[in-house]
Amino acid sequence: MRLLYFAWVRERIGTGEETVEPPEAVRTVADLADWLKGRSDGHADALGDLTKLRAAVDQRFVPPDSELGNVAEVAFFPPVTGG
Secondary structure, three states: EEEOOOOHHHHHHHHEEEEOOOOOOHHHHHHHHHOOOOOOHHHHHOOOOOHHEEEEEOOOEEEEEEEEOOOOEEEEOOOOOOO
């Protein structure tokens, strides 16, 4: 599974992209974030509060309780504000 991180999420984790193979117990976007928090302090800091993040699965916005299934890509990023 390819993971993409943007903006301050990327800065805190220290990379914009990584490839992972989550265990079978990881079934939702929230499960994935919880599992990723164990990878480093940066992951824990960036993914600690999903209410401050948006997620996209295979380039479609999804809520944290969305099932992952056989997705190829998950992106985490802060909400976009415009002006």
